[in-house]
Amino acid sequence: MSAGIQLKNSRDRWGAVSQALHWLILALVLWMAWLGLTMTDLPNTPRKVETYSLHKSLGLLVLALMLLRGAWRLYAGAPEPEPGTPAWQHRIATATHGALYLLLLAIPVSGWVINSASGFPLRWFGLFRVPQISARSEALEELAETWHEWMFWALVVLVLAHAAAAVWHHLFQQDATLVRMLPGRRRPPVDPSAPSP
Numbered sequence: 001m002s003a004g005i006q007l008k009n010s011r012d013r014w015g016a017v018s019q020a021l022h023w024l025i026l027a028l029v030l031w032m033a034w035l036g037l038t039m040t041d042l043p044n045t046p047r048k049v050e051t052y053s054l055h056k057s058l059g060l061l062v063l064a065l066m067l068l069r070g071a072w073r074l075y076a077g078a079p080e081p082e083p084g085t086p087a088w089q090h091r092i093a094t095a096t097h098g099a100l101y102l103l104l105l106a107i108p109v110s111g112w113v114i115n116s117a118s119g120f121p122l123r124w125f126g127l128f129r130v131p132q133i134s135a136r137s138e139a140l141e142e143l144a145e146t147w148h149e150w151m152f153w154a155l156v157v158l159v160l161a162h163a164a165a166a167v168w169h170h171l172f173q174q175d176a177t178l179v180r181m182l183p184g185r186r187r188p189p190v191d192p193s194a195p196s197p
């Protein structure tokens with residue numbers, strides 16, 4: 001077993017890059033959900049505009065990180081399912097992961113469309129002007145808002161199912177599905193012939 005940090009994914013474990021992207025994006029999405037769900041009710045003060053800008057800049061960061069994550073996954077591959085996982089479970093997991101990727105790309109893009117269609121100027125964390133990706137249109141703005149919201153609730157359902165499956169594997173299947181997405185060395189498999197302490 002190598003002592004250093006393993007960057008690339010291997011047959012039985014996620015490497016450091018995939019792990020970092022996974023947990024960083026989760027933290028950002030939780031923050032984004034909280035900002036999105038609370039910011040619309042803020043009183044009309046400069047703080048509201050700042051909170052919206054933070055939501056938009058962070059959301060575009062999630063979009064960039066998701067593109068990087070997809071590219072890294074294509075390059076570094078993915079571990080195989082834990083031994084003993086039935087094929088139907090693997091199929092559902094793969095479909096869920098695909099849908100999570102699509103939603104985490106489509107939600108920020110729909111947010112970007114809301115912003116572009118409203119014509120509101122946006123600077124990414126105050127650094128540079130973000131280009132508009134659509135024409136100004138109230139109808140498009142409303143459509144994109146509806147999609148943004150509904151795709152977010154679909155994301156909530158899938159994230160809960162995804163997390164529940166990981167915890168279920170850990171507690172009841174007692175395999176490494178969850179542990180192999182966590183930093184640190186993988187626990188060695190239990191050797192049944194070893195004398196007990």
Ligand code: HEM
Nearest residue numbers: 032033036037056059060062107108111112114115149152
């Ligand atoms: C992972 C990325 C994102 C997540 C999880 C997310 C989540 C949310 C949520 C939960 C809401 C509240 C929906 C509602 O109840 O109406 C919201 C609203 C909003 N989001 Fe996002 N968002 C993301 C990215 C973005 C981006 C990139 C932009 C713009 C560049 C953006 C712009 C907006 C705007 C303008 C609203 C308010 C819409 C309204 O006033 O009704 N979002 N977002």
